[in-house]
Amino acid sequence: MLTLLAVSAASAIGAPARYLLDRTIAGRRTSRLPLGTMTINLTGAFLLGLLTGLAVHHGMPKGMLAMLGTGFCGAYTTFSTFSYETMRLVEDGSIAEAGTNVAVSLLAGTAAAALGLGLALIV
Template identity: 55%
Template structure:
């Protein structure tokens, strides 16, 4: 059952990542990868919230697997983040590469902590 939950969640998360990335990026005329940045920060918040709900309210394991591992795993993307950061470096966009790397780390951690705090407080 666990594998099915992850599979179904991934089927939702991957297209959601693609569509969100394209929608966000199409609104920016910049070399900065705003679409990937947005899905990764959003995914960190959602996963933090799910983890908080699991810890504080006993969210069922299947729900965590479906939404956390499956949807968030399909939504977020470390490989695209690293590829885009390297591409920025190769193109000489050092400030954007640094902002992408450091911003993703700091805001991702902050978003996960905020999601966790929010759902454990409710």
């Protein structure tokens, strides 16, 4: 029950953090690419990789991983918005931008997670 409360509390921080960061980036963007969602998902992938590495290699408690990984990162990152924004680009005829969004999000997201995991190995 304590873990559920911790995950819920961290979720209550992750979702507003995502909203505020997306609004900040969206207000400054000049590109058709959804840079807010991309930034959020990349930083979230890095953080989750780091947290996973700390849990696996440094014994971070499972409850802490659940709170920060599932709670914060789960509420902070957003696959559904990534999918929606990609489809909106396709519907608007911005096929190249949609492809760029998918490629950058998947490749850079995987690299960011690996970087976070790698960083956990050296700390």
